[in-house]
Amino acid sequence: MTQYNFDEIIDRRGTDSVKWSKKHLREYFGDEDVLPLWIADMDFRVAQPIVEALTTRAQHGVFGYGYKSDEFLQAAVNWQRRRNGWEIAKEWILFTPGVIPALNVIVETFSRPGDSVIIQCPVYYPFANIITDSGRRVADNPLIHTDGKYEMNFADLERLARDSRTKLMFLCSPHNPVGRVWTAEELQRVGEICGQNDVLVVSDEIHSDLIYPPHRHIPFGKIAEDCQANAIVCTSPSKTFNLAGLHISDIIVPNDKVRTELAHRLTAVDGDPGSFGSVAQIAAYNGGEEWLAQLISYLEENLDFIEGFLKERMPRVTMTRPQATYLAWLDFSDYGLTERELQQLMRRKAKVALDDGYIFGAGGEPFQRINFACPRSTLREALERIQNALEDIR
Ligand SMILES: Cc1ncc(COP(=O)(O)O)c(C=O)c1O
Known part of the structure; x- marks a missing residue:
């Protein structure tokens, strides 16, 4: 059985990744240095059987x-x-x-x-x-x-x-x-x-x-x-x-x-x-089922990590644990910010690229959607940046 390492940091810049490209970060978030946890793809390498099948097909050459x-x-x-x-x-x-x-x-x-x-x-x-x-x-x-x-x-x-x-x-x-x-x-x-x-x-x-x-x-x-x-x-x-x-x-x-x-x-x-x-x-x-089982375990641990982090370090930000998806819906209502203030706080102060809740329609305004399909160290970095940005807000 292959043991997959979802903690591995894979540099995705330079691979035409929308999520990580400077062009898209500049265009959507006004800053190419924000840490991206937005659009719904994962920062993980795919299952080995997929890599092997694609490699073999590429070798065929037609x-x-x-x-x-x-x-x-x-x-x-x-x-x-x-x-x-x-x-x-x-x-x-x-x-x-x-x-x-x-x-x-x-x-x-x-x-x-x-x-x-x-x-x-x-x-x-x-x-x-x-x-x-x-x-x-x-x-x-x-x-x-x-x-x-x-x-x-x-x-x-x-x-x-x-x-x-x-x-x-x-x-x-x-x-x-x-x-x-x-x-x-x-x-x-x-x-x-x-x-x-x-x-x-x-x-x-x-x-x-x-x-x-x-x-x-x-x-x-x-x-x-x-x-x-x-x-x-x-x-x-x-x-x-x-x-x-x-x-x-x-x-x-x-x-x-x-x-x-x-x-x-x-x-x-x-x-x-x-x-x-x-x-x-x-x-x-x-x-791919073995990889998927390991992925789901890792994502559950990422969810545990977010829950623990919020509880201990950002108790005013709340999250109802998602029953599915690698997207968490973080509720910032307690801060009473306008959607623009919340957006600017994330982009300018925390320097993270999350999806603003208001784009999902009515009811989404006080939320940010975070994509937690990334190595835990990236997730920790993002949450710490948000925590620091929130520090002096009443
Ligand atoms: C609910 C939902 N539908 C569709 C899509 C996009 O699908 P596709 O890339 O196959 O067009 C997404 C991507 O995030 C999604 O979340």
Whole structure:
């Protein structure tokens, strides 16, 4: 068994990394020297079977057009069966070079300008951009936040779904940034409300392999037959195995009619993986589980570390432990800062690059999202910088 070392510091500068590039840090944070714990990728080296498979493929030296091979599709089918107990057919899988391209095409395919798409703020901010950029409207069904716990507002969801202009719902499952893993009861209720009102559920499950015990991810399509018929489930090995730069995602569409319509539109985006994406998905899903188990343990220890640090050294900053994802949602409300003051404090004084909570929509203003998929020493450095910056604030 390979023992992976997640404490290893790997210099990512000079590797076209958005997270670490001076250009992006200057552009987004106004300072190239901030310590980056923002955009959702990891500072860890990938599983050895993936490195080996890609190296072998590179050695072959010919990189012509590829396609969704049987092995590529079967790896995703087996993964869903093994990890989530969800039986899917190879034919249900459509390929896109990322979940974002898929969401764009889904909106274009299943709604018209002026229609509405439900999202649950505070939520992964590109959802709202995709909707508004295509001339659709955001129907926000804000999460209810009580005592640090986020829950869905079903009465409000029902009201929004009933509106005849509402055609789609983007469900973030598990939820980025609040870290909730939705229960069977919650998913069932979403399924019922959307099913009764002909609202197609697009379940973004990109973070669904990064779940902390005792929580369990339930694919939306597994909840019930009628949910399955009314679902587009977006999956990918990209967050799980740190492969975002290889642009792979598997869009699972059980309903023949919905799939045929979407597949037709997808030809405009690209319906097949690239040579490296294909090899990486096969290697990751077939041989990456040992690495993933070790990764999840390391991430849990990072969470313990954050909890301990906050308790001892920054008690006014609070965090509800995420049930999933490597993103923690830090609450700075106790300081009573405006979103601009909080942003400036992070960037100018603490010199860290985190994601400002307000970009995730209403309710996110007093929060900062920190990506803790990094060596513990980097995490410690970031938290110490924040602690120092907060020192003289009342
Ligand atoms: C919920 C969610 N969906 C989609 C994406 C991006 O997906 P992709 O890189 O496959 O377009 C992210 C990335 O952070 C995410 O958090």
